[in-house]
Amino acid sequence: MSRPLDGLLVVAVEQAVAGPLCTSRLVDAGARVIKVERASGDFARGYDSAASGDSSYFAWTNHGKESIVLDLKAEQDAAVLHAILASADVFVQNLAPGALGRMGFGSDELRQTNPKLITCDISGYGDSPAVAGKKAYDLLVQAESGIIGISGGPNELGRIGISIVDIGTGVTAYTGILEALVARGVHGEGRGISVSLFDVAAEWMAVPFAQHKHGDGGPTRVGLRHPTIAPYGAYETSDGQLTLLSIQNEREWQRLCANVLGRPELATDDRFSSNNARVEHRHDLEAELSGVIATLDAGTFQQRLQDAAIAWGMVSSLDDLLAHPALRTRDVTSSTGGTIDLPAHPVRTTGSTSDSDTAPVPKLDQHGAAIRKEFT
Numbered sequence: 001m002s003r004p005l006d007g008l009l010v011v012a013v014e015q016a017v018a019g020p021l022c023t024s025r026l027v028d029a030g031a032r033v034i035k036v037e038r039a040s041g042d043f044a045r046g047y048d049s050a051a052s053g054d055s056s057y058f059a060w061t062n063h064g065k066e067s068i069v070l071d072l073k074a075e076q077d078a079a080v081l082h083a084i085l086a087s088a089d090v091f092v093q094n095l096a097p098g099a100l101g102r103m104g105f106g107s108d109e110l111r112q113t114n115p116k117l118i119t120c121d122i123s124g125y126g127d128s129p130a131v132a133g134k135k136a137y138d139l140l141v142q143a144e145s146g147i148i149g150i151s152g153g154p155n156e157l158g159r160i161g162i163s164i165v166d167i168g169t170g171v172t173a174y175t176g177i178l179e180a181l182v183a184r185g186v187h188g189e190g191r192g193i194s195v196s197l198f199d200v201a202a203e204w205m206a207v208p209f210a211q212h213k214h215g216d217g218g219p220t221r222v223g224l225r226h227p228t229i230a231p232y233g234a235y236e237t238s239d240g241q242l243t244l245l246s247i248q249n250e251r252e253w254q255r256l257c258a259n260v261l262g263r264p265e266l267a268t269d270d271r272f273s274s275n276n277a278r279v280e281h282r283h284d285l286e287a288e289l290s291g292v293i294a295t296l297d298a299g300t301f302q303q304r305l306q307d308a309a310i311a312w313g314m315v316s317s318l319d320d321l322l323a324h325p326a327l328r329t330r331d332v333t334s335s336t337g338g339t340i341d342l343p344a345h346p347v348r349t350t351g352s353t354s355d356s357d358t359a360p361v362p363k364l365d366q367h368g369a370a371i372r373k374e375f376t
Helices: 018-028 056-062 075-085 107-113 138-144 164-187 197-204 206-214 250-260 264-268 275-280 282-293 298-307 318-322 368-375
Strands: 009-013 032-037 066-069 090-093 118-123 192-196 232-236 242-246 311-314 329-333 339-343
Touching: 009 018, 009 075, 018 032, 018 056, 018 090, 018 118, 018 164, 056 339, 066 368, 075 107, 075 368, 090 107, 090 164, 107 118, 107 192, 118 164, 138 164, 138 197, 164 192, 164 197, 192 197, 197 206, 232 282, 242 298, 250 264, 250 298, 275 282, 298 311
Parallel strands: 009 032, 009 090, 032 066, 090 118, 118 192
Antiparallel strands: 232 242, 242 311, 329 339
């Protein structure tokens, strides 16, 4: 079946994760993506070799693209890129701010030449002069945005275990491009959009920001607990396993007390009679819950939660993820010809019958000669 972006040409001067993830979503939607790399290649190619010889990061975010190596400081190669861009619908770049502009590929200039072009500039901290030149990678922005400051346990800071800011920025940029494509369909002109890692992370911090600035104070680090909802966290059973449970309203709290804990009187205890009261008396609450839960094995505890219609979840290992009944995967062909399975695209489209992806991960400059021939 046809895909939403079939026939669109995307040019990407990109590296690492945020830009490549954005354009990989465009690939999945049907667009043709030409990835421009330097002679040494996107440095994410070398992050590891777990994906049948390819980097796991690179295989995830670059399968289905075409690779061409260009030295944009060389007149002949710069001319090749200008020729490609003359036919392009979308241009995405996440190099250092101003780097491409100094080589004649600034987004405003490109849209003057090709008015229907949509440009997307991805940066670390935006264009404020105070921080525009500051290097930015995922962990650094997790730290500077305050995400790390509220993550981890009471006595230990904790990084989010994946490159969450890169991922969020890539998906946000993809959303912005789709909006710009809709606008172009209505008004007939392209537009420039920009997204920064810091803006994405800061916007995600809206709730703790508001609590800190306008309320009684922002959240502190509480490990596997929710800072403002109780009970909502992980509890250890008699066999040493951790199970998360989540109470979202007073009806669930009453069922938890009566049907799971066998302690209906806790539901009307003044210390626990509302969420605010439970948060205020969290120490006493945790003692009461843990005292009962620690006498149950995980299977019994989880079955009681299920029977009482209480939301719960396992604290899964990577082995647990691989065996999870909800996991969907798709096949990706590595640049070495091997086949790996990766988690499937999260969007399922009506009429689509397969989660497989047969387009391979490109070798460096694999399509360079053909692209040069096509556009020059």
